[in-house]
Amino acid sequence: MIDLCELSAQYIKTIAPYQPGKPMSELQRELGLSTIIKLASNENPLGPSPLALAAIQTALKDLALYPDGNGFELKSALAQLNAVELNNIVLGNGSNDVLELVARAFLSHDTEAIYSQYAFAVYPLVTQATGAKGIVVPAKEYGHDLAAMLSAITAKTRVIFVANPNNPTGHFIHGEQIKAFLKAVPSQILVVLDEAYTEYLDNDLTYDAISWLREFDNLIITRSFSKAYGLAGLRVGCGFAHSDVIALMNRVRQPFNVNQLALVAAEAALHDQEFLHKTKELNTAGLRQLESACTELGLRYLPSRGNFLAIEVGHGALEIYQQLLNRGVIVRPVANYQLPTFLRVSVGLASENQFFIDQLSTIIKP
Numbered sequence: 001m002i003d004l005c006e007l008s009a010q011y012i013k014t015i016a017p018y019q020p021g022k023p024m025s026e027l028q029r030e031l032g033l034s035t036i037i038k039l040a041s042n043e044n045p046l047g048p049s050p051l052a053l054a055a056i057q058t059a060l061k062d063l064a065l066y067p068d069g070n071g072f073e074l075k076s077a078l079a080q081l082n083a084v085e086l087n088n089i090v091l092g093n094g095s096n097d098v099l100e101l102v103a104r105a106f107l108s109h110d111t112e113a114i115y116s117q118y119a120f121a122v123y124p125l126v127t128q129a130t131g132a133k134g135i136v137v138p139a140k141e142y143g144h145d146l147a148a149m150l151s152a153i154t155a156k157t158r159v160i161f162v163a164n165p166n167n168p169t170g171h172f173i174h175g176e177q178i179k180a181f182l183k184a185v186p187s188q189i190l191v192v193l194d195e196a197y198t199e200y201l202d203n204d205l206t207y208d209a210i211s212w213l214r215e216f217d218n219l220i221i222t223r224s225f226s227k228a229y230g231l232a233g234l235r236v237g238c239g240f241a242h243s244d245v246i247a248l249m250n251r252v253r254q255p256f257n258v259n260q261l262a263l264v265a266a267e268a269a270l271h272d273q274e275f276l277h278k279t280k281e282l283n284t285a286g287l288r289q290l291e292s293a294c295t296e297l298g299l300r301y302l303p304s305r306g307n308f309l310a311i312e313v314g315h316g317a318l319e320i321y322q323q324l325l326n327r328g329v330i331v332r333p334v335a336n337y338q339l340p341t342f343l344r345v346s347v348g349l350a351s352e353n354q355f356f357i358d359q360l361s362t363i364i365k366p
């Protein structure tokens, strides 16, 4: 490492880089394959909401102008839909940005953040970047062990991250359990409830965490437009919290962190109920399709409430990942999540799921 990099803080140098899903264009360059399907990043297989696309078309002519740094229109729409005020909302360049704003506003040297084993990889990243210590609480049956997370609280704890459903396990915690957890967490500790996949929940599992803000000043709920709304490429997400929490996050936020096309697209997508409905139906059917294939192949999977399935393929997982790549299917190895025997597969179109299943079967049962 060159000298000037050596001088970077130890807590920066030891951050493990985020491993994104392989882009289709990269695999295309490497293998020259004509058909490639990507089931690696939990993207929406239906593409973006058509209403969002139309809004982008209209907004293109204004690209010479800076975006509205306060995101007034999008926040107004979010406020109305979720019965909160504008000052209860922060917008982010993807919800990852909101997670980072949390870390920058509330973590520093000599503080701690708590998250679960197998939890979303961005929590350790944003925590470590502030010099704070990440406390990893062992999972229980691949899910968050909320009781153990409570026991991990110390005088240094400032933030607790909970993903519901979690990525990459798909594990879901019922609303009542989360509410009981919130009641037990001391009020000076911020609880981040990451709901990037909440739109995929069956109706009988949905809960309204945003309404809990009236009761808990130390709660922030993050949402994403990257998954069910199909806008991963634009980067837009949001957070809902007490106005004081939001105000602090706004101090460390870049003034124009969300671009204009993202703002208008997200607002349009919010109102595209038909697209959301289709997305959810396709996902439910796709999950069933992948699950029954696993059962037929004798493979275990982790029950998932997201738009992906973690499938246990055994110690050859990396080799199987590679062979799938050779056949034009990109999935996600999750060894970096301490799940070396699993592959995470995003739910695609029925034909894409089938292509994956066919390729996987020939690899494991030649």
Ligand SMILES: *Cc1c(COP(=O)(O)O)cnc(C)c1O
Binding pocket: 042, 093, 094, 095, 096, 097, 120, 163, 165, 166, 167, 194, 196, 223, 224, 225, 226, 227, 232, 235, 236, 237
């Ligand atoms: C995909 C994902 C996000 C959202 O990412 P964006 O930055 O909004 O694209 C957040 N949390 C979890 C758990 C995720 O899987």
